[in-house]
Amino acid sequence: MPADGTANGGIGAATKRREDVRFLTGKGNYTDDINMRGQAYVVFVRSQVAHGVLNGVDTADASAMPGVIRVFTGADFAEVGGVPCGWCVTDKHGEPMQEPKHPVLAEGKVRYVGDAIAAVVAETESQARDAAEAVAVDIEELPAVVDMKAALVEGSTKVHDDLGSNLCYDWGFVEENKDAVEQAMFSAAHVTTLELVNNRLIANALEPRVAIGDYNSAAGDSTLYTTSQNPHVIRLLMGAFVLGIPEHKLRVVAPDVGGGFGSKIFHYAEEAFCTFAAKALNMPVKWTAQRSESFITDAHGRDHVTKIELALDEDNNFTAVRTETYANMGAYLSTFAPSVPTWLHGTLMAGNYKTPVIYVNVKAVFTNTVPVDAYRGAGRPEASFQLERVIDKAARELGVDPIALRRHNFITEFPYATPVAVEYDTGDYNATMDKLEEIGDLSGFEARRAASAEKGLLRGLGVNCYIEACGIAPSSLVGQLGARAGLYESATVRVNATGGLVVMTGSHSHGQGHETAFPQVVADMIGIDASMVEIVHGDTANTPMGMGTYGSRSLAVGGSAMVKATEKIIAKAKKIAAHLMEAADSDIELKDGQFSVAGTDKSVAWGDVTLAAYVPHNYPLEEIEPGLEETAFYDPANFTYPAGAYACEVEVDPETGKVSIASFAAADDFGNIVNPMIVDGQVHGGIGQGIGQALLEHAVYDEDGQLLSGSFMDYAMPRADDVPFYTVDHSCQTPCTHNPLGVKGCGEAGAIGSPPAVVNAVVDALQRAGHDITHIDMPLSPSRVWSAINS
Amino acid sequence: MYAFDIKRPSKLKKARKILKKNEGAQVLGGGQTLIPTLKQRLAAPSALVSLARIDELKGIRQKGDELIIGAASTHEEVAADGTIAALSSLAGGIGDPAVRARGTIGGSLANNDPSACYPAAALGLCATIVTNKRKISADEFFTGLFETALRDGEIIKAVNFPIPEAAAYEKFDQPASRFALVGVFVSQCKGDVRVAVTGASEDGVFRWADAEAALAENFNPAALEGLSVDPAGMIADIHGSPEYRAHLIGVMAKRAVAAAG
Ligand SMILES: Cc1cc2nc3c(=O)[nH]c(=O)nc-3n(C[C@H](O)[C@H](O)[C@H](O)COP(=O)(O)OP(=O)(O)OC[C@H]3O[C@@H](n4cnc5c(N)ncnc54)[C@H](O)[C@@H]3O)c2cc1C
Numbered sequence A: 001m002p003a004d005g006t007a008n009g010g011i012g013a014a015t016k017r018r019e020d021v022r023f024l025t026g027k028g029n030y031t032d033d034i035n036m037r038g039q040a041y042v043v044f045v046r047s048q049v050a051h052g053v054l055n056g057v058d059t060a061d062a063s064a065m066p067g068v069i070r071v072f073t074g075a076d077f078a079e080v081g082g083v084p085c086g087w088c089v090t091d092k093h094g095e096p097m098q099e100p101k102h103p104v105l106a107e108g109k110v111r112y113v114g115d116a117i118a119a120v121v122a123e124t125e126s127q128a129r130d131a132a133e134a135v136a137v138d139i140e141e142l143p144a145v146v147d148m149k150a151a152l153v154e155g156s157t158k159v160h161d162d163l164g165s166n167l168c169y170d171w172g173f174v175e176e177n178k179d180a181v182e183q184a185m186f187s188a189a190h191v192t193t194l195e196l197v198n199n200r201l202i203a204n205a206l207e208p209r210v211a212i213g214d215y216n217s218a219a220g221d222s223t224l225y226t227t228s229q230n231p232h233v234i235r236l237l238m239g240a241f242v243l244g245i246p247e248h249k250l251r252v253v254a255p256d257v258g259g260g261f262g263s264k265i266f267h268y269a270e271e272a273f274c275t276f277a278a279k280a281l282n283m284p285v286k287w288t289a290q291r292s293e294s295f296i297t298d299a300h301g302r303d304h305v306t307k308i309e310l311a312l313d314e315d316n317n318f319t320a321v322r323t324e325t326y327a328n329m330g331a332y333l334s335t336f337a338p339s340v341p342t343w344l345h346g347t348l349m350a351g352n353y354k355t356p357v358i359y360v361n362v363k364a365v366f367t368n369t370v371p372v373d374a375y376r377g378a379g380r381p382e383a384s385f386q387l388e389r390v391i392d393k394a395a396r397e398l399g400v401d402p403i404a405l406r407r408h409n410f411i412t413e414f415p416y417a418t419p420v421a422v423e424y425d426t427g428d429y430n431a432t433m434d435k436l437e438e439i440g441d442l443s444g445f446e447a448r449r450a451a452s453a454e455k456g457l458l459r460g461l462g463v464n465c466y467i468e469a470c471g472i473a474p475s476s477l478v479g480q481l482g483a484r485a486g487l488y489e490s491a492t493v494r495v496n497a498t499g500g501l502v503v504m505t506g507s508h509s510h511g512q513g514h515e516t517a518f519p520q521v522v523a524d525m526i527g528i529d530a531s532m533v534e535i536v537h538g539d540t541a542n543t544p545m546g547m548g549t550y551g552s553r554s555l556a557v558g559g560s561a562m563v564k565a566t567e568k569i570i571a572k573a574k575k576i577a578a579h580l581m582e583a584a585d586s587d588i589e590l591k592d593g594q595f596s597v598a599g600t601d602k603s604v605a606w607g608d609v610t611l612a613a614y615v616p617h618n619y620p621l622e623e624i625e626p627g628l629e630e631t632a633f634y635d636p637a638n639f640t641y642p643a644g645a646y647a648c649e650v651e652v653d654p655e656t657g658k659v660s661i662a663s664f665a666a667a668d669d670f671g672n673i674v675n676p677m678i679v680d681g682q683v684h685g686g687i688g689q690g691i692g693q694a695l696l697e698h699a700v701y702d703e704d705g706q707l708l709s710g711s712f713m714d715y716a717m718p719r720a721d722d723v724p725f726y727t728v729d730h731s732c733q734t735p736c737t738h739n740p741l742g743v744k745g746c747g748e749a750g751a752i753g754s755p756p757a758v759v760n761a762v763v764d765a766l767q768r769a770g771h772d773i774t775h776i777d778m779p780l781s782p783s784r785v786w787s788a789i790n791s
Numbered sequence B: 001m002y003a004f005d006i007k008r009p010s011k012l013k014k015a016r017k018i019l020k021k022n023e024g025a026q027v028l029g030g031g032q033t034l035i036p037t038l039k040q041r042l043a044a045p046s047a048l049v050s051l052a053r054i055d056e057l058k059g060i061r062q063k064g065d066e067l068i069i070g071a072a073s074t075h076e077e078v079a080a081d082g083t084i085a086a087l088s089s090l091a092g093g094i095g096d097p098a099v100r101a102r103g104t105i106g107g108s109l110a111n112n113d114p115s116a117c118y119p120a121a122a123l124g125l126c127a128t129i130v131t132n133k134r135k136i137s138a139d140e141f142f143t144g145l146f147e148t149a150l151r152d153g154e155i156i157k158a159v160n161f162p163i164p165e166a167a168a169y170e171k172f173d174q175p176a177s178r179f180a181l182v183g184v185f186v187s188q189c190k191g192d193v194r195v196a197v198t199g200a201s202e203d204g205v206f207r208w209a210d211a212e213a214a215l216a217e218n219f220n221p222a223a224l225e226g227l228s229v230d231p232a233g234m235i236a237d238i239h240g241s242p243e244y245r246a247h248l249i250g251v252m253a254k255r256a257v258a259a260a261g
Helices: A019-024 A125-134 A175-187 A231-243 A269-281 A291-297 A380-398 A402-409 A429-439 A442-454 A475-480 A514-526 A554-580 A606-614 A676-696 A749-768 A782-790 B012-021 B034-039 B075-081 B085-092 B097-102 B105-111 B118-124 B209-217 B242-260
Strands: A040-046 A052-058 A068-073 A116-122 A136-141 A167-173 A190-198 A210-216 A221-226 A250-253 A285-288 A304-312 A318-330 A357-366 A458-467 A489-495 A501-505 A533-536 A588-591 A594-597 A603-605 A629-634 A643-652 A659-669 A726-729 B005-007 B025-028 B047-050 B060-063 B066-070 B128-131 B135-137 B142-144 B156-162 B166-173 B180-189 B192-198
Touching (some): A040 A125, A040 A269, A052 A116, A068 A125, A116 A125, A116 A269, A167 A175, A175 A318, A210 A269, A221 A269, A231 A269, A380 A458, A380 A749, A429 A458, A429 A659, A429 A726, A442 A458, A458 A749, A489 A554, A514 A533, A554 A588, A554 A594, A554 A606, A554 A629, A603 A606, A676 A726, A676 A749, A749 A782, A782 B242, B066 B075, B075 B097, B075 B105, B085 B180, B180 B242, B192 B209, B192 B242
Parallel strands (some): A040 A285, A221 A250, A318 A357, A501 A533, A659 A726, B005 B047
Antiparallel strands (some): A040 A116, A052 A136, A068 A116, A167 A357, A190 A304, A210 A221, A210 A285, A458 A643, A489 A629, B060 B066, B066 B156, B128 B135, B128 B156, B180 B192
């Protein structure tokens, strides 16, 4: 197949994204595009204070307003479960985490600005909004808990009165290594220490969240249309834990979704509300978030405060790593919040290096802020950032080249069992570093620095590596770690009589290009044009139970399920072909969509076989059933471990502190590549988000728990002119050893690898200019850089 | 948004009449400030009186040594004009193409956002704001944060800018909104030097007198060496401290003088 965008090629072809035709011509079908006959609109009354006792909610005036159908309050949900948490972390003493109830509408207290107090359902959106203003809320304000360390001080105000403290858990990993790490720190030739903040972020997907509840009273069926990355997970969590609706009476549809970045993984109260209200009122109920509402209700990301220590011996070998992290959970536990600072973070602290002992301590803290959960990379960017920053600092303290120090400590033998419980299957970190030095022209840096200096700008070079664990994950392992779900993926491959295929996947595309890439895999196996394969996803009614899309898992896990199902299809099709050609099954070969009998010129086409399967006139009915449809579930044997090396060059304006990205190069090892153009796009987007985190983005709360960056006027999203033209390469490929495609996942790499590269580069620029600056916390805004230079 | 009426008169007189008759009616320029305010339900005018169809408020023309800009001229139109290069480049640096295609100079001056660009140009060039009632010098026009000398129902018709010998505007973007974190407009006009600063002060746009005096002696960036602005009274927010803003005023002023010279 030609590797250009014009052909519908197989694996390796840079096929243009077929879904973009729909998205770029306004033909997408997003949740807000769906309107049900007779639908009502809900507007939530939200807390404007961060913390307070809810003395009363008076809905009388609002209920009497034009068009108002009903006003709901927390009392209406007394019989309903709380929004559940999907992961239970066990603390260092073996005790389960503290897990507060998360009511659909506030009960007794409000705990963050944005907490939903009441919900007004009316005939029009504007009537609902008018009435929402008439709901009288009596709140006795309490001091807000915002700072994590202060929250843990004895006697601090408690976010949840029924919990012993604001500590969700105190996690130690690996607890048995603690003493060995202590010993290594003690006997080290050098210890580098760094304290840093991983800044709180808001995903700000282009499409705000939307939920529509619908109830069919004749059948007793509920349907939820929602902006979700994983409709089956929502069906399970909401059906089983909140509303008590069995899965066969509940359908969840997540149609086109305009970006998620993690924030649409979670089950949100608004989804449960709309489903509940639709049944209570026997009419469809629709909610569309306003942008300002998204800022204060979508789960935020990151928000870690960390101290990391790196011990080295006299030969510059890493001998131990120790970290202490405070991780903000916000006011309630969002669906996967507890797993992010623990299993998705601690297990990555070995990075690309042979550090023999590691100890990670994480204190997760409740505060009066929006719940915090997974955001592109989820835990892994936090791990990578600390490690790559402290290594950079160590290199500078020791006066050694940062690249050489990294290479000196690289893991070079695979498989490699880290001291933090995971086993890397493959990798070649020197190869990606070599590639980086080449594509980034790192040897030409000095000349470029001189050219920048001519313009009065300070140029710096930052280099780092990253590793991530993707393709989450073996169900049995995550079960032991506290996940309350399995993490397999599913696919049903349905072959039609005339040879076209429909593949139903439990994963979900919200920007990743599944509709293009997945057909390439299936078509390649059969040897037909990819345009003969269609992908169906996003509806629990017509896709097999799957766990959705996050953690760069869809191709590695979902794609593997597709391979398994397609293998079953091919095995059965070969039997049919054997029958048609009166040959033995074992002699049948499939190539380029033709079945042939080995060693003969006999052949039948793919279409002849598929037709025979559905028009079984001449068919081995005594041996196999008619039809050609197979389902497979794939549970991975291990995580996958993409890795890479990144280089960023910055120019700092010393007069204003403004940082510009001069260049950015990324050499990634994603294993095998299905569609290189989509991979480029994923890496570009990830790096853009990472640059956003490093230079621009910051969700800032004041001491009263008010979100100061609650709109785009104050929350700085990266724009086109904030990012450079990227140089990306993924030709270094060490295929994953345990999935059938040999793929690793590429969705988060850019966001994981880029923040340390940017910060390393700025520190480099400033140190070269003679400033004694070892660290600046992200975002490296002009004012922060200027303050660092001038303090 | 609350419900409101919209009127689109084609004569200024008619617009005035509607405003007089309807208490709570408000003028709509390009809507780039007012419409977002309405969407957030932060204002509830009974009616909006759009100026977009009033020809008297449109057009940019030179009259003698003045450039007369109709109040309903969009940022895009001013950017394309080029008679006063500094002014056109300022207009071309406001917001994004969509904002520039709608937003108007009259709306910007009437709004007097402390971070807006046009107030710096008006003050930095000593423009005259012409309303349906009177002429107001820029020195008198800006009276505080979002405050102007305009009376209730008074409409800006045009803004008259003297054409300077030299002028430039340097804007340092607030990273999120890209309004001016600090913007400095300098000009030399008939021997008079002006330095107007936006974005920085808690009182809105102001003239930096020390810099004007130094530059009147020697219109050269070096003349500003050693001068500093007192951080007291400068804005403090998540994007910058008063000290940072005060510092940036010096940097931007020097760059503006260099660009003007
Ligand atoms: C995304 C974005 C980015 C922006 N960036 C910048 C920037 O970088 N720099 C900058 O300076 N501005 C910026 N703006 C603001 C923009 O310039 C607005 O257009 C301007 O401030 C208001 O002009 P308008 O014509 O849109 O006025 P409107 O929004 O229609 O009105 C604003 C106010 O002025 C009144 N008004 C309007 N016209 C008149 C008149 N002729 N006489 C009397 N009163 C009148 C209205 O009643 C209202 O109170 C930005 C706006 C947006 C949305």
